[in-house]
Amino acid sequence: MQIRPILATLRYHKAGTLLIALQIALTLAIVCNALFIIHQRLGQLSRPSGVDESDLLLVHNQWAGKPDADEVASMMASDLATLRNLPGVANVYATNTYPLSGEGTVFGIGHSPDKKTYTDSTAIYFVDDNALATLGLRLIAGRNFRPDEIGASSKHSKIEPDEIIITQALAHHLFPDASAVGKAVYLSRKPSIIIGVVGRMRTPWVDSSMAKWDEYSTLLPYRRLEGYTEYVIRTQPGQLDDVARRVKATLYAANRMRVISPKNGVRTFADVGAQAYNSDRGMAILMGAISLIMLTITGAGIVGLTSFWVGQRRKQIGVRRALGATQRDILSYFLTENLLIGVAGVIVGGVLAIGLNLWLMNQFEMEKLAMGYVVAGVAILLVLGQGAVLAPALRASKVPPVEATRSV
Amino acid sequence: MLKMTHLSKVYRTEVVETYALRDFNINVKEGEFVAVTGPSGSGKTTFLTIAGLLETFTGGEYHLDGVEVSNLDDNARSKIRNEKIGFIFQAFNLIPDLNVFDNVEVPLRYRGMKGPERKERIMSALERVGLASRAKHYPAELSGGQQQRVAIARALAGTPRLLLADEPTGNLDTQMARGVLELLEEIHREGATIVMVTHDPELAARAQRNVHIIDGQVVDLAEDPRFHTAYTAAAGQVRS
Numbered sequence: 001m002q003i004r005p006i007l008a009t010l011r012y013h014k015a016g017t018l019l020i021a022l023q024i025a026l027t028l029a030i031v032c033n034a035l036f037i038i039h040q041r042l043g044q045l046s047r048p049s050g051v052d053e054s055d056l057l058l059v060h061n062q063w064a065g066k067p068d069a070d071e072v073a074s075m076m077a078s079d080l081a082t083l084r085n086l087p088g089v090a091n092v093y094a095t096n097t098y099p100l101s102g103e104g105t106v107f108g109i110g111h112s113p114d115k116k117t118y119t120d121s122t123a124i125y126f127v128d129d130n131a132l133a134t135l136g137l138r139l140i141a142g143r144n145f146r147p148d149e150i151g152a153s154s155k156h157s158k159i160e161p162d163e164i165i166i167t168q169a170l171a172h173h174l175f176p177d178a179s180a181v182g183k184a185v186y187l188s189r190k191p192s193i194i195i196g197v198v199g200r201m202r203t204p205w206v207d208s209s210m211a212k213w214d215e216y217s218t219l220l221p222y223r224r225l226e227g228y229t230e231y232v233i234r235t236q237p238g239q240l241d242d243v244a245r246r247v248k249a250t251l252y253a254a255n256r257m258r259v260i261s262p263k264n265g266v267r268t269f270a271d272v273g274a275q276a277y278n279s280d281r282g283m284a285i286l287m288g289a290i291s292l293i294m295l296t297i298t299g300a301g302i303v304g305l306t307s308f309w310v311g312q313r314r315k316q317i318g319v320r321r322a323l324g325a326t327q328r329d330i331l332s333y334f335l336t337e338n339l340l341i342g343v344a345g346v347i348v349g350g351v352l353a354i355g356l357n358l359w360l361m362n363q364f365e366m367e368k369l370a371m372g373y374v375v376a377g378v379a380i381l382l383v384l385g386q387g388a389v390l391a392p393a394l395r396a397s398k399v400p401p402v403e404a405t406r407s408v
Numbered sequence: 409m410l411k412m413t414h415l416s417k418v419y420r421t422e423v424v425e426t427y428a429l430r431d432f433n434i435n436v437k438e439g440e441f442v443a444v445t446g447p448s449g450s451g452k453t454t455f456l457t458i459a460g461l462l463e464t465f466t467g468g469e470y471h472l473d474g475v476e477v478s479n480l481d482d483n484a485r486s487k488i489r490n491e492k493i494g495f496i497f498q499a500f501n502l503i504p505d506l507n508v509f510d511n512v513e514v515p516l517r518y519r520g521m522k523g524p525e526r527k528e529r530i531m532s533a534l535e536r537v538g539l540a541s542r543a544k545h546y547p548a549e550l551s552g553g554q555q556q557r558v559a560i561a562r563a564l565a566g567t568p569r570l571l572l573a574d575e576p577t578g579n580l581d582t583q584m585a586r587g588v589l590e591l592l593e594e595i596h597r598e599g600a601t602i603v604m605v606t607h608d609p610e611l612a613a614r615a616q617r618n619v620h621i622i623d624g625q626v627v628d629l630a631e632d633p634r635f636h637t638a639y640t641a642a643a644g645q646v647r648s
Contacts, residue, residue, distance in 0.1 A: 002517050005510050012505035319501045322462055323562070324490020324518040326483050401489065402462040404501055405453060405574060 006337050016305050017341055023301050024345025024381055027294040029352035032377040033360060034287035036369050041280040041287075049099045049273070050167075050200030050215070052136025055090070055240050056269040058098060059231040059247060062259040069154035069225040075255055076229055082254045083231060086247065088239030093130040096224045097123075097204045098232055099217075100269075100276040104204035107159075109218065111174070113189045121213055122170060122187075123203035126153060126222040132165075132198065134234045140168060142181035142196035145221040153222040160188045161220045165196040169215035187218070206276045240268060295384055302388035306334060310396040317396050318403025327397040334393035335386060342385040346378045353377065409570060409601050410436040410459060415468030417454055417624075428454040429624040432468065436603055438569075441596040443615035444605045451624040452605045453574060459603060460493050460572045461485045473569055490518050494563030496592075498575035500555040502547040502562075508534065509543040512562045519566065533561040537591060553584030560591060571595065573604040577611060589614060 010017045061079070063072060076094050083092045097104035105124040125131070129145045142165070149163055164187070171180035171194065184191035201217045235243045248260050260266065267275075310317070317330055325333075357369035417429040428451050436442050446452050457463040458470065461477060470477050473492055477485065495501075502511050512533055516526045534540040537557040539550075547555050556576060563571055573592065577585035589611065596602050596616075604615060612618050620627050 005506055005513070005517070008507070008510055009503075009505040315501070316503050316505075319497075319503065320514060320518075321486070322460065322489060322495055322501075323515040324486050324566075326486045326518075328483075329486075329518060400463070401486075402457050404495070404497065405457055405462060 002333065003336065003340065006333065006340060010337065010340065013309070016309070020301055020305055021341050021345040021348065023298050024342055024385065025349035025352055027298045028346055028349025028374075028377045028381050029356045030294055031291045031380065032349075032353040032373045033356050033369060034291045035377065036357070036373045037366070038284045038287045038291075039373075040367065041284040044206055044280045045277050045284075047202070047214075048200060049202045049269075050137065050198075051099055051269070052234075053269040053273065055235045055237055056135070057233040057235060057240060057244055057247065058101075058267050058269065058272060059233065059251070059260060060228065060265050060267075061231060061251065062228045062261075064257045064259055066227075067257070069152065072154075072225040072229070073152060073223065075257070076223060076225070078254060079229075079231065079251060082250060083233060083247070086243060086250055088235050088243045089233055090236050091130050091134040091234045093128050093134050093232055094223055094229050095131065095232055096126045097230060098125070098135075098272075099202040099204060100206055100272050101204045101230075102206075102276055107187045107218070109170070109174070109216075110186050113186045113191070120170075120173065120216060122166070122216045122218045123205075124159075124187075125201075125217060125219045126224045127219045128221065128223060131219065131232070134232050135201070136234070137201055138199040139165075140197055140199050141171075141179060142194065144196060145219075149221045151222050152225050153220075154225045158188065159220065159222070160190040161192045161222070162190075163195040163221060164192045165198060165219040166194055167201045167215050167217045168197055168199050170213075170217065171197045173216065187220075206280065244268065295380070298381070299384050299388040302338065302385055303392060306338065306389045306392040307395075310334070310392045310399075313396075314399055314403060315406070317399040318401055318406070321399065321401035322404040330397040330399070331393050334389055334396055338385050338389035338393075339382070342382050345385075346381055349381070350374050350378065409438045409440070409473060410434070410603065411469075411471040412455075412459075413469045413471075415458070415470055416466045417451075417458060417463075418466040427624050429458070429465070431625060432621075434619060434626055436601065438601055439596075439599055441593075441602045441616040442604070442619055443612035443617070444603060444619045444621060445607060445609070445612045446621035448607065450621045452607070452621055454624075455621060456572055456574050456603070456605045459570075460495060461489050486518075490515055491566065492569045494566060494568035494571045496556070496559050496563050496571065496573040496576045498578040500547070500552070500559045500579070502555055502558055504547050507544050507546050508539060508550070508558050508561075511547070511558055512565050515562065515566045529565045529567075530561075533565040534558075536564060537561045551584065552580050553587055556580060556584070556588050557591065560588070560595075564595065569601060571600050571602045573602065575606055575608075576604060577608070578606075585611075 063075065067075065080092055080094060083089055106121050107124050109120050109122045128150045129147050132139060132144050145163065145165065153159060166180065174180060174185060175183055180194045180197055183194050185194060200215055203214050203217055233243065244266055248266055251258065251260065320330065353374050354369060357366065360366040361368060412432055412434045415429055415432040416427060419426045419428060432455065444452050444455060458465050472488065503514065509530055512530045513526055516529060531540055534543055537560050539554060539557055539561065542550060542554065550558065576592065577588050580588060592602060593614065606612055
């Protein structure tokens, strides 16, 4: 292999060589991290919310006229009855929030009333005894709330539930070696007994900074009697669109003292998911586009530089052919030359990729870049380089030996 | 060593056919030093490119070292160029990106020769042309005469059976040209077959035998009244 003379030639053409190697390095650094971000974001998109998302309808109801807690309780009870009677509705409950909504409440949770010992956070869902059936949550231990256990939560009341239901992830975290059912935990100064454990139920938030506890959810037996109420409705199979069309008019007909936004007031769970992951999807598309642009520019750069070098060295190629080089020798010369530049580029690029990831970890709490992405990036860049150089290298191999005798 | 019989080379365009060589016959024996002369456009360089397998020909036969080359594929032609032919070009044709050592090494690498043997041959060839001390220099750092000596070393390193020189002193001043010519004569005395294309009568006069090409054909000047006067006069001036 003629690596030493190729290196000598590359030293002779320092500027072009360094520029392309640097371009490859930067592209690798950016593409590795972009692919990693894309994978993370797509991972978010594909994570199940834990609820049975089909046939689920959400209504955001803002009470008008500043009603007090008793009035809200009365109107809410009336609404729940109305909705239950609406044709096509299978179940319904009122709550403060639901998975992927983007808004909600976080409590500290621990094994003692001293808040300093709270080691974890949990999303809080105010629910009643219909929540599990409406959301399609699977109770894997213990029991559901009873109707008589459902309390009221107003602006100034303390949240001190006697019973709670938690997710399996939280239960396993709090009690890794034993069943959580029947155990006491603290959300306030009073102990709350875990009466049930449900399978998966995501928190309202989807961003990666909360990934560590995004299945740490706690269900409290409360009706929230404040300015707004979220109604979660499960429709009969196939009735989702029909109920979605009629629900707003039905609620207004029952009581006009409310505002249901024409834009986002009534949403399917699919709408909620789409909105929740909008930024993830956008980021994945942006990163994909940036990667594609970088790869295209690098590929074009390699094609451009090699084409220029082939044109510039046409006579030299003819001389090599005259001295006995076969077409294959010339092809292999340019492929090897590109591979050497590519290898230099990916070595620097690998270091840059890790450096960029460290910076992103520092600045944006990004996770550590898996080495698989660097390896994949290196493979992509080297294959791209060889692919890009192929056409000009083939052109070079077609330069006839008689070119050696032609004057420039 | 080199035998062309009724060889022709035609360049065709849509409207015209141009014969660069027509019914061309030549026979160069092993160990001969032959000068090929002729006016510009006569076909000297075309003859040389075909002789060196840099170009194909249209008709006739060409035997090089006993092998009929017209049906050889590109790889076989490359192999013959590499192993049997040494080229010396008017413009030296050194690779500017490579130093003297690497330039001389080029044909040896294509032969697949091992490193130690390559090094030995390169240094021996450079010593032969008096440039061993310049092995690490780049072509741009050498004079024209030195560059042509490097080109000769490159041609010699592969120990070719046939040395083809195309106006080897065309780009050199008189003193440098003399040095290069003396080197070629020395190489010939040691047994090499040399075919040199030139339009310089003085240079041609130093060869063992002159072959004259006019309009793509070998002619005997003594029997051609068109050029008799001009060429004999020129040769006479040189010899006197």
